[in-house]
Amino acid sequence: MKVAILGGTGDLGKGLALRLAESFDVIIGSRDAEKAKSIAEQYKAEYREKMAATPNITGMQNNDAVKAGDYIIISIPYEVLQQFLDGLTVEATRTIIVPVVPMKKAKEGFSYVPYVVDGHQLSAAELVSLRTGSQNVVSAFHTVPAMKLADLSQSLDYDVMVAADNKQLYESAAGVVRSIRGLKPIYAGKLYVSRYLEPLTPLLLNIAINNKLHAPSIKIV
Amino acid sequence: MKVAILGGTGDLGKGLALRLAESFDVIIGSRDAEKAKSIAEQYKAEYREKMAATPNITGMQNNDAVKAGDYIIISIPYEVLQQFLDGLTVEATRTIIVPVVPMKKAKEGFSYVPYVVDGHQLSAAELVSLRTGSQNVVSAFHTVPAMKLADLSQSLDYDVMVAADNKQLYESAAGVVRSIRGLKPIYAGKLYVSRYLEPLTPLLLNIAINNKLHAPSIKIV
Numbered sequence: 010m011k012v013a014i015l016g017g018t019g020d021l022g023k024g025l026a027l028r029l030a031e032s033f034d035v036i037i038g039s040r041d042a043e044k045a046k047s048i049a050e051q052y053k054a055e056y057r058e059k060m061a062a063t064p065n066i067t068g069m070q071n072n073d074a075v076k077a078g079d080y081i082i083i084s085i086p087y088e089v090l091q092q093f094l095d096g097l098t099v100e101a102t103r104t105i106i107v108p109v110v111p112m113k114k115a116k117e118g119f120s121y122v123p124y125v126v127d128g129h130q131l132s133a134a135e136l137v138s139l140r141t142g143s144q145n146v147v148s149a150f151h152t153v154p155a156m157k158l159a160d161l162s163q164s165l166d167y168d169v170m171v172a173a174d175n176k177q178l179y180e181s182a183a184g185v186v187r188s189i190r191g192l193k194p195i196y197a198g199k200l201y202v203s204r205y206l207e208p209l210t211p212l213l214l215n216i217a218i219n220n221k222l223h224a225p226s227i228k229i230v
Numbered sequence: 231m232k233v234a235i236l237g238g239t240g241d242l243g244k245g246l247a248l249r250l251a252e253s254f255d256v257i258i259g260s261r262d263a264e265k266a267k268s269i270a271e272q273y274k275a276e277y278r279e280k281m282a283a284t285p286n287i288t289g290m291q292n293n294d295a296v297k298a299g300d301y302i303i304i305s306i307p308y309e310v311l312q313q314f315l316d317g318l319t320v321e322a323t324r325t326i327i328v329p330v331v332p333m334k335k336a337k338e339g340f341s342y343v344p345y346v347v348d349g350h351q352l353s354a355a356e357l358v359s360l361r362t363g364s365q366n367v368v369s370a371f372h373t374v375p376a377m378k379l380a381d382l383s384q385s386l387d388y389d390v391m392v393a394a395d396n397k398q399l400y401e402s403a404a405g406v407v408r409s410i411r412g413l414k415p416i417y418a419g420k421l422y423v424s425r426y427l428e429p430l431t432p433l434l435l436n437i438a439i440n441n442k443l444h445a446p447s448i449k450i451v
Contacts, residue, residue: 121426215418216391
């Protein structure tokens with residue numbers, strides 16, 4: 010199975026690429042095909058060095074990556090999400106996983122800035138569903154520290170809350186989560202619950218700043 | 231020291247009253263003084279039976295409770311919060327702790343419904359600060375399961391994230407949190423961070439429903 014990571018050149022994208030390469034063929038998507046290929050080679054080299062095995066990681070322009078992936082992870086900054094979605098066509102059968110969080114860094118900390126449409130607040134994941142017309146959008150990975158994910162020498166032990174409109178779709182994404190050793194998926198509810206998941210990222214960043222913690226996460230107890 | 235729990239007749243109010251009675255004089259506030267007194271007697275009897283000691287728990291009308299308490303915990307349903315605040319005068323020196331969460335139960339789960347003013351979204355705690363004019367409002371206790379808190383035979387082991395506009399105010403409220411065995415306060419950031427804390431309650435309720443979990447909470451790891 011193939012996972013396409015759009016925006017796979019960012020922090021979280023890198024971590025997901027390296028960790029998912031153990032079980033999947035990984036496609037790094039970027040606006041620029043050459044950049045995607047070069048990053049894919051870097052990840053491949055890093056994986057080979059740490060894991061003493063050669064993963065299948067390739068690079069493609071975003072639109073080609075979307076066509077090639079069975080799973081599509083949209084891991085791009087919120088600021089460019091809308092513009093990005095405008096040019097995107099996704100086949101209806103694909104599972105789209107969205108870890109994007111609308112947030113802003115201010116002097117005093119991080120704040121959550123959801124997208125407002127017609128008087129409603131939308132999570133980034135709901136925005137992806139609205140703009141792509143896809144019924145297969147899943148929200149996940151908001152509380153996994155990107156830096157630890159991207160460091161293969163670190164072992165993980167985190168809960169990953171997943172929002173999806175039905176259980177079958179949840180199970181599809183949960184399989185991707187579970188394929189990373191140390192990550193345990195938890196069904197948080199329908200996609201709108203992403204509105205309560207996404208603020209966890211700025212919450213954890215504020216907690217990190219205010220308590221001088223490195224890469225805090227949360228567990229359901 | 232005295233803690234006044236306004237709306238101390240609800241689920242969370244009961245738990246806070248019973249647990250805080252070990253270290254504080256507890257005042258149960260209610261709209262109706264007679265109801266407050268009768269509930270205070272019930273809590274006293276329950277505490278005496280479980281702990282083999284007689285706590286100081288009294289009941290008063292809400293406005294009298296506010297005057298008498300060194301700490302004031304506003305533990306009333308969000309639906310009546312605004313109306314409640316309209317009639318409330320709080321001395322500037324009091325620390326006000328707000329565990330209120332704007333949420334709604336729908337057929338498919340719980341949803342978060344913050345208060346919208348002038349195009350901004352306000353957390354319940356910010357609303358309390360706005361309406362009372364108090365600079366000493368603290369947000370806390372959103373992720374502590376009320377039912378476990380109210381059952382003195384249960385031991386607790388939870389993180390309590392606290393939002394407050396300054397560290398001194400945080401420490402004042404953290405002392406109240408810490409006085410309950412098994413609760414560990416964590417400074418989450420300024421009061422606006424309550425916007426990311428309050429959605430944790432509907433998130434946990436949705437997780438409880440979708441995973442058949444009893445009284446889930448979260449820990450910072």
